[in-house]
Amino acid sequence: MTDTLNPEMQTILELDRVIHEPARLVILTVCSSAEEVEFKFLETTTGLSKGNLSSHTSKLEQAGYLEVVKAFRGKIPVTSFKITKTGKAALASYWTALRDAIPNT
Amino acid sequence: MTDTLNPEMQTILELDRVIHEPARLVILTVCSSAEEVEFKFLETTTGLSKGNLSSHTSKLEQAGYLEVVKAFRGKIPVTSFKITKTGKAALASYWTALRDAIPNT
């Protein structure tokens, strides 16, 4: 029993809270595996409510992790999301931090 | 591009929020690696404020994940924590869920 927390635990305390929220982690991870992802797709696949999804994507946009692309399909508005470089990097180091922290048994 | 979220992402959306909070994850993980852990020890090692630490441990107690042991060392009160069976189980399945969700690259 020492007096210092092991480093992995420290990194957990410093995890990026924007990404740590499960809904946003999923959104970002989905976006990281495709060129561009539509709002509607995220809504149906994640099961998040529109409102909830909207605020999480806004937060990810504000953080600079997601780029929001507004377009029309015919006359119908379609909102899509693209992960940014910053977003990719942040996600990667989030996963890395976690991977290092998980007890390996 | 399908219409179903992969299962790992689903489990992320269902993560135990009591454990997901970084402070509590650290507290619980530390407690899982020792018979009994003192408040003071957690305070100094984690760097959490007393108040913050107090409310997180209360929450873990309410969830049935931690047992709180109140005692005296001489005349000084000492509060210690022991992880419960439920707590151990919850922590284990939290880690498992995460391990399964982490992209393996």
Add this chain to the structure above:
DNA sequence: AAAATCTGGTTTGTATTGCAAACTAGTCTA
């Protein structure tokens, strides 16, 4: 022995969040 200080926490107040219900803006249908 009174006052001040220290120890070990708990409670309170506040700002931030996560969430869905309600709303907005426009399109399609009867």
Add this chain to the structure above:
DNA sequence: TAGACTAGTTTGCAATACAAACCAGATTTT
């Protein structure tokens, strides 16, 4: 042209995370 549908945003509220303030008692100082 009224009503329903699509695609999202905004609003209101309950729950959090956090530290400042507080409390009970032990110890030290004057």
